[in-house]
Amino acid sequence: MTDPILSSATAQIRAAQASGRVPVVRTFFDTATFTATHVVHDPQTRHAAIIDPVLDFDQASGRTSTKSAQAIADYVRAEGLSTDWLLETHAHADHVSAAPFLKDALGGQIVIGAAITTVQQAFAAVFNEPDSFACDGSQFDQLMEDGSRFDLGEIAAIALHVPGHTPACLAYVIGDAVFVGDTLFMPDYGTARCDFPGGDAAALYRSIRRLLALPDDARLFLCHDYKAPGRADYVWESTVAGQRANNVHLRGGIDEAAFVAMREARDATLAMPRLILPSVQINIRAGHFPEPESNGVSYLKLPLNLL
Template sequence: MTDTHIETAIQQVDAALASKRLPVVRTFFDEATFTATHVVHDPETMRAAVIDSVLDFDQPSGRTSHASADAVIDYVRAEGLTVDWLLETHAHADHLSDAPYIQKVLGGTLVIGSEIRTVQGVFAKIFNEPASFAQDGSQFDRLIEDGERFTLGGIDAIALHVPGHTPACMAYVIGDAVFVGDTLFMPDYGTARADFPGGDAGTLFRSIRRLMKLPDPTRVFLCHDYKAPNRDQFVWETTIGAEKTGNVHVHEGVNEDEFVSMREARDATLGMPRLILPSLQVNIRAGHMPEPEDNGVSYLKLPLNLL
């Protein structure tokens, strides 16, 4: 069965490389959460997207701030960009999104994959959300489907559903660049875990193999880097060719059974991400805090002995 969506993505990358109309990418790395936020724009029209923004959150005090987002905003303004899109690759478990703040200042349409509804359903039960919590994705401006096309100025883009880490993971192919969220890490670090609710190592393997059909020169931008052993710098950009030949978990020649066995054994040794409980309560709400209680204060829950 032909995967027409990946074929469209391949044609898009080839056309972008041939025309040399390539998006410009500027990355902001938040070392506290090891998160890369990407600002990508069309250099001819100056239309831009912000991908996977970060809300600064001090867990011991419960205080939030916007230094990371303000750096993005300052860059956008200095470069004279217009933000059309605020793209989330998935509902993150390791940082809180600051998309609503950036949207308030710069505008743009807030987008996530349509399977966010599945994630909302799972975590609404875990956090015992009230009946007023919508599980239909309506907190976001647009729910995007596998193969759905859009544009960034004059540059073609397509969304690809790449589940496995979570059911809702999306990769965004913009010109010759693909923004993969947590699906892949740098070749020397490997791949995302697949043991969160709704995750599946076999599904992750198939999603990665789908992405690896993109042309070798395709630029790959990651959501995280944790510094592999013997590497001193954080890095968040690679290529499909480098992932195919060098990814320590899923390079060419590794089959699905081998990957699943490795991934499940490795995941069994990993602790929960430090910010998973606050992050998911906020991120399933599109970056908004829970409704304030009668004293005007928003609260995040800490379910005991559940996860």
């Protein structure tokens, strides 16, 4: 069966490559959370998007810092870029989003997948959020669906829904560059876990196969790298062809059933991310802190014996 949205994304990639109108990508890597934040811009119009920005967070003290995000803001200003978009690939469980800080500093709309409402509902129950917490995605400026189109200056872009790691994961195809979030890691490291609320290994397999049906030379930019054993440096860029041929969880023609069995067995051995409890509570709020209490301080919850 033809996938018209994937066909549109493929045509967009090929058109960008043929015209030479491809985006410039500058990546900022946060070693504390192993997160790659990508700043992507149209070199002609200087319009930019920032994808998956990180707010520094010290869990022991409960203190946040904007040092990492400020480095991104400094780069954007030094390059004379205009920030249109602050794109979240999903509600992250391993770092706190710096999108609100960067919106205040640079402008732009905070965007996430429309299925964030499902994620909000799941975690609102986990954290016993008050009735005032809206599970309608209204904390974000814009919710994108599968096939939502937007522009980065004069470069066409399209969102692809790639659920599995979470129900709301999006990949953003901007020109010939595809920002895949946590769906894929570098080929020597594999694929994303699927054991968070709403995760689904079968859905992840289908999402990955969808991404790997894009043109071989499409550039894939990843949200994380954990430096697989034997590799000296962190890396966050690959290609469709490279993933298809070399990804350790996919090569050899693995079918869906075998992938699901592998993924579920592996997930059962993984510890929870160090920052999952603070990250999720903030990120389902589009990076905003919970409302301050009567003393003017915001608080996060620590559910006991739950996760």
